[in-house]
Amino acid sequence: xxxxxxxxxxxxxxxxxxxxxxxxxxxxxxxxxxxxxxxxxxxxxxxxxxxxxxxxxxxxxxxxxxxxxxxxxxxxxxxxxxxxxxxxxxxxxxxxxxxxxxxxxxxxxxxxxxxxxxxxxxxxxxxxxxxxxxxxxxxxxxxxxxxxxxxxxxxxxxxxxxxxxxxxxxxxxxxxxxxxxxxxxxxxxxxxxxxxxxxxxxxxxxxxxxxxxxxxxxxxxxxxxxxxxxxxxxxxxxxxxxxxxxxxxxxxxxxxxxxxxxxxxxxxxxxxxxxxxxxxxxxxxxxxxxxxxxxxxxxxxxxxxxxxxxxxxxxxxxxxxxxxxxxxxxxxxxxxxxxxxxxxxxxxxxx
Ligand code: UT7
Numbered sequence: 001x002x003x004x005x006x007x008x009x010x011x012x013x014x015x016x017x018x019x020x021x022x023x024x025x026x027x028x029x030x031x032x033x034x035x036x037x038x039x040x041x042x043x044x045x046x047x048x049x050x051x052x053x054x055x056x057x058x059x060x061x062x063x064x065x066x067x068x069x070x071x072x073x074x075x076x077x078x079x080x081x082x083x084x085x086x087x088x089x090x091x092x093x094x095x096x097x098x099x100x101x102x103x104x105x106x107x108x109x110x111x112x113x114x115x116x117x118x119x120x121x122x123x124x125x126x127x128x129x130x131x132x133x134x135x136x137x138x139x140x141x142x143x144x145x146x147x148x149x150x151x152x153x154x155x156x157x158x159x160x161x162x163x164x165x166x167x168x169x170x171x172x173x174x175x176x177x178x179x180x181x182x183x184x185x186x187x188x189x190x191x192x193x194x195x196x197x198x199x200x201x202x203x204x205x206x207x208x209x210x211x212x213x214x215x216x217x218x219x220x221x222x223x224x225x226x227x228x229x230x231x232x233x234x235x236x237x238x239x240x241x242x243x244x245x246x247x248x249x250x251x252x253x254x255x256x257x258x259x260x261x262x263x264x265x266x267x268x269x270x271x272x273x274x275x276x277x278x279x280x281x282x283x284x285x286x287x288x289x290x291x292x293x294x295x296x297x298x299x300x301x302x303x304x305x306x307x308x309x310x311x312x313x314x315x316x317x318x319x320x321x322x323x324x325x326x327x328x329x330x331x332x333x334x335x336x337x338x339x340x341x342x343x344x345x346x347x348x349x350x351x
Contacts, residue, residue: 009196010143010154012345013076014185016068017312018061019050019178019299026175033171040175045275049178049300052161057104058181062114062159065181065305066096069155070118071350073185093185095124095151097142099134099158099304101333102165103127106217114157124151131212132271132332133202134158134304135182136340139328140200146188157183158304165214167231176234176274178300182308194322195345201254202338208242211235212333243277243331247339248284251329254339262286264325267314267344271330272296272306281329293319303332315349322346 025048026037040046052061070093096118098111111125124145130137135158142154159181166173189196215221216229224230247270255261262285270278275296282292295313302309307328314320322344329339 007191008147009189009191009193009198010146010186011189011193012184012195012197012342012347013187014069014071014073015183015308015312015315015347015349016065016072017180017182017305017309018064018068019180019309020052020056020061022051022053023048024051029175033169033174035171035175043274043276044176045294045296046175046300047297049298050180051163052179056161058100058102058159058161059104059110059113059117061161061179061181062098062100062110062157062183063117065159065183065308066114066118066155066157068350069183069185072348075348075350076346092153093120093123093155095142095145095154096120097138097145097154097156098125098127099130099138099156100127100160101129101131101134101303102161118155120155130332130336131334132273132301132303132306133330133334133336133338134332135307136200136328136330136338137202137336138304139184139197139340140202140338142186143197143200146186152188154186155183156186157181158306158308160303160305162232162301162303165232167228170231172236173232173234176301178302180299180302180305180309182305182312184308194343197340197342199254199257200338200340201250201257203246203250203336205335208335209333211239211242211335240274240277242335243273244280244284246335246337247277247281247329247331250337250339251281251285251327254341255327258341260325260341265291265327266324267291267293267320267326269293269307269310269314269326269328271332272299272310273301273331312349315347320344
């Protein structure tokens with residue numbers, strides 16, 4: 001039986017994003033790599049990205065984005081169970097789910113530190129690693145916690161410091177990725193109300209794990225004499241083909257599940273991996289160009305953070321409005337991919 005059949009749903013009530021202060025534009029990259037602003041813009045749609053300095057970690061970014069989402073939930077107000085009369089939404093959070101492939105440490109998970117630093121110590125807290133699909137996977141996980149009655153209010157954060165995994169000399173990856181965090185607050189509600197998330201469509205293919213991989217540092221290969229094995233490697237063109245095909249396939253599946261057609265979609269918020277991937281996927285779904293939500297030009301690919309960051313920017317500039325029917329889709333290392341729908345609620349952002 002699905003969440004929708006039960007009538008229990010996770011409902012979006014708060015949203016926030018945070019980017020590290022340091023920006024690196026294409027011109028700066030082209031001074032140290034064999035690349036150009038023109039190549040990066042044309043092939044990816046990226047002009048600049050935000051990058052962590054050594055004193056900033058994934059947990060630090062997750063705390064900033066999480067705090068903004070909690071303040072957004074408080075500002076959005078008491079629209080459902082768990083909202084305190086004083087708007088102190090943070091006090092009622094009983095689970096923190098962190099989507100990340102770049103935790104502060106290999107062990108333990110980073111979510112408990114995020115929870116404690118936000119004053120949510122005692123809440124359930126754990127990480128979900130589905131790399132660039134992490135946010136959609138963690139959204140499904142948070143929805144499951146709510147549907148199971150294990151939580152009434154969940155803070156969901158997608159945060160990655162992906163630039164820390166990159167070989168600084170690799171022009172195939174350095175121009176693509178940036179760092180950042182995005183977060184949502186979800187509360188228990190009913191499937192028909194604005195902000196209710198679902199249905200979902202999730203998949204994986206571990207046989208293609210080598211297409212995007214950090215070869216060393218795990219139990220298969222704890223250390224390596226080749227320093228390149230510590231870095232993220234990506235077979236870009238093959239990944240491009242899989243990303244466009246899988247995101248379109250999964251989008252169609254989730255639309256079918258909801259009884260929607262592509263014509264019902266007002267906003268398409270795909271994982272911000274490459275503007276051409278987003279455009280190709282939107283086109284193959286038959287979505288009009290103006291329904292594409294993108295902020296990749298100034299963020300690059302922020303992995304698990306990209307969808308909530310794009311949403312926060314779109315709310316801020318008025319592109320994403322209450323009542324909009326939203327299609328989310330993502331693809332990443334694993335391979336993993338998945339999609340979800342929601343009807344956008346009335347939402348107030350907060351600094
Ligand atoms: O988040 C999910 C995971 N990641 C992705 O979804 C990324 C998927 N892949 C991509 O976005 C694209 O494949 C890239 C942006 C990584 C690469 O773009 P592409 O259009 O697939 O380029 P390519 O690798 O096929 O290379 C085309 C040409 C080659 O030169 P020749 O052989 O045609 O002379 C490359 O050597 O561009 C060259 N090239 C570059 N030139 C300047 C590759 N990287 C660069 C670069 N600057 N940074």
